[in-house]
Amino acid sequence: MNYHKYYPVDVVNGTGTRCTLFVSGCIHQCRGCYNQSTWKLDSGIPFTQELEDKIIEDLNDTEIKRQGLSLSGGDPLHPNNVPHILKLVKRVKNECPGKDIWLWTGYKISELNEAQKEVVSYLDVMIDGKFVQELKDLSLHWRGSSNQIIHRFTI
Numbered sequence: 712m713n714y715h716k717y718y719p720v721d722v723v724n725g726t727g728t729r730c731t732l733f734v735s736g737c738i739h740q741c742r743g744c745y746n747q748s749t750w751k752l753d754s755g756i757p758f759t760q761e762l763e764d765k766i767i768e769d770l771n772d773t774e775i776k777r778q779g780l781s782l783s784g785g786d787p788l789h790p791n792n793v794p795h796i797l798k799l800v801k802r803v804k805n806e807c808p809g810k811d812i813w814l815w816t817g818y819k820i821s822e823l824n825e826a827q828k829e830v831v832s833y834l835d836v837m838i839d840g841k842f843v844q845e846l847k848d849l850s851l852h853w854r855g856s857s858n859q860i861i862h863r864f865t866i
């Protein structure tokens with residue numbers, strides 16, 4: 712898996728102070744996508760074991776308290792990303808007690824395969840669906856267009 716950006720301290724992608732990872736790879740090709748540079752799987756730079764360890768360390772940092780981890784892109788549920796994202800979300804739930812996980816995907820929840828659903832089982836919040844330019848609404852929180860749905864599984 713490749714990624715474009717990792718923000719160890721972020722306050723705009725989800726509630727509270729968070730760690731946020733933007734991964735590479737997206738098949739959805741939404742018109743008006745704000746992040747087209749992330750579409751190609753081989754764009755960005757490799758997601759390493761060192762970065763995975765750093766995310767866990769940042770989430771457990773007691774100086775700057777984070778509420779949790781946000782995963783966006785690109786699409787964290789692109790089939791090529793799923794094994795890496797699954798490993799990461801499992802670690803967060805096992806090693807970072809009390810931290811929540813938010814994930815943005817262009818798939819609708821009803822379209823997910825079994826491997827993608829396994830990732831979802833570790834999430835607290837998921838925002839699903841493609842960005843639809845005709846339904847763009849700047850007043851919405853955490854989503855770009857009104858067709859997208861915020862699934863709150865635990866919070």
Ligand code: SF4
Nearest residue numbers: 737740741744785817
């Ligand atoms: S799902 Fe997100 S990243 Fe992918 S094309 Fe649509 S808006 Fe862009």
